[in-house]
Each structure stands twice: as structure tokens, then as C-alpha cells.
Amino acid sequence: xxxxxxxxxxxxxxxxNIYRGCTHGCIxxxxxxxxxHIDHPFEDIEVKQNAPELLEKxxxxxxxxxxxxTGSMSDPYMPAEKELLLMRRCLEVIKKYDFGAALITKSDxxxxxIDLLRTINEEQKAVVQMTLTTFNDxxxxxxxxxxxxxxxxxxxxxxxxxNDIPTYVWLTPLxxxxxxxxxxxxxxxxxxxxxxxxxxxxxxxGLTLREGNREYFYKALDRLFPGLKERYQxxxxxxYVLNSPRSAQLMDQFVCFCEKHGILHDPxxxxxxxxxxxxxxxxxSLF
Numbered sequence: 001x002x003x004x005x006x007x008x009x010x011x012x013x014x015x016x017n018i019y020r021g022c023t024h025g026c027i028x029x030x031x032x033x034x035x036x037h038i039d040h041p042f043e044d045i046e047v048k049q050n051a052p053e054l055l056e057k058x059x060x061x062x063x064x065x066x067x068x069x070t071g072s073m074s075d076p077y078m079p080a081e082k083e084l085l086l087m088r089r090c091l092e093v094i095k096k097y098d099f100g101a102a103l104i105t106k107s108d109x110x111x112x113x114i115d116l117l118r119t120i121n122e123e124q125k126a127v128v129q130m131t132l133t134t135f136n137d138x139x140x141x142x143x144x145x146x147x148x149x150x151x152x153x154x155x156x157x158x159x160x161x162x163n164d165i166p167t168y169v170w171l172t173p174l175x176x177x178x179x180x181x182x183x184x185x186x187x188x189x190x191x192x193x194x195x196x197x198x199x200x201x202x203x204x205x206g207l208t209l210r211e212g213n214r215e216y217f218y219k220a221l222d223r224l225f226p227g228l229k230e231r232y233q234x235x236x237x238x239x240y241v242l243n244s245p246r247s248a249q250l251m252d253q254f255v256c257f258c259e260k261h262g263i264l265h266d267p268x269x270x271x272x273x274x275x276x277x278x279x280x281x282x283x284x285s286l287f
Contacts, residue, residue, distance in 0.1 A: 071104030135187030199264030
């Protein structure tokens, strides 16, 4: 872990990443891709130690309210956050200036900040998004080794439901020949329905591989699933999108379940709901 003073914190679309890199160890992580230009070892987390101050400066000058997003590249609740408290301090800034918050995580550490999330949601809007890939905890611990398993993430979703904080699930990736089974999918979907998630984001059944994360993924396959790398190479070559051979069947299962249970499943509709503030906040300014 190393610390930097960043020059800015918010993207043009009001997203932020407090950390760069990750220690969760997920074997498929797209953020390892070279196109993101992380110029340090991925597990040597870059900490933007001035993130709360930068965020306060940015929000103080914003004329319109919006939802501040985080977690698209690096989980805001990796283990270092337990001591550093940077995400919590950023949530305090978001609350102070009456903005909304939407975060993506796989970590149960988010429960630490449920008080702030509840208050932000009562006054503006807070959304918690959790990634779920693998219903079986033993398999989950293999492919996502350094973060809590799916059963614990389900408990996080239930806790958010009990506090009236809306939740969405990223159902991705389903790895060909590993967790792309109807049984795995149904287990995850039933978790989502029972936890009252508002929407499930799933673009297709499979994964993506680019230079950087492909090499890491294949090394993990050699270690965990001997012989599977060669099958991937024969069937997919250097393709970016690696669809499961069961993709059509699984997508039908996914759509039918969501429609039966009233769960949003169109990605763009989910994104619109996540980003949209309640009507009374849309036109407020900071004059």
C-alpha cells in the first residue's frame, strides 16, 4: 500500500475511486487489464489520501445535486478501508452537501457505514450494489479468495433491505465450465429475490478477457482447474468476450425469473434508477 495526493477525485460522470488496485484476489478481475494504466503492482494499493478533501471541494462547487458513484474500478471497502476510513469520510461529505451515493462492493465492511447510508437515503438517495457470481461458498472462495463469500453478501443485502436502502446486484461474471450452471444461477437469483433487490445487472453469461487480466486468469486456471486453460484457448483464442456455451439457456432462465419476481433486469433501466435522484432533488442547486 502506498499513499498519494491526487489532483482530482470526480470523473465527468460523477464517479470516484479512492483506491487503485485491489487485494480481493478475484481470478477474473478486469481492472487488471493494461488499458487502465495502473503503473504499480496491482496488490500494492494506491491510496488517494486526500480523497475526502477533494470530494468536499468538488461538491461545494457543484450547482446541481447528483448521485456520486464509487467502486466501478476498485472496491471502496477493501481491507485497508477498515483502518483508513476514507470511504466513510467521503460518505460524510456526501451527506453534508446533500448529494446521493451509489457504491459497488463485494465486502461486508460496508455494514460499518450503514448508519450513514441510511441517513443519506432518507434525505437524498443511497444505493448499495453487490457483485454475486458463485452460490457455492467453497467455489466462491476459490475464485474470489480474499473477500467474503456469497452467503455473507446475501446477509449484507438483507441488512440493507431491513434499513430500507435499495440494492442492486451485478451478476457477473459466470465463468464457462466453472460457475455457468443453471443450479448456480438459480441459487443466486433466489438470494436476490429473498433480499428484495431492486434490479440485477447482467449483460450476458460469460466473462471478458483483455491483455493483463487474461494472463492472470489463465495462471489461476492452471493452479485451480488444471487443463481448463487449454480448453479456453482452443474455444476462445484471444477473444475479448467469452460467452458461456449455455449463455442462451441461462439468459432465458435469468429473464424469466426476474420478470416473475418483478426485478429490473435491463441494464440501462437499472443504471437510470441508480443514478436518478428523487424528483425534489433534481433541480436543487447550491446557490
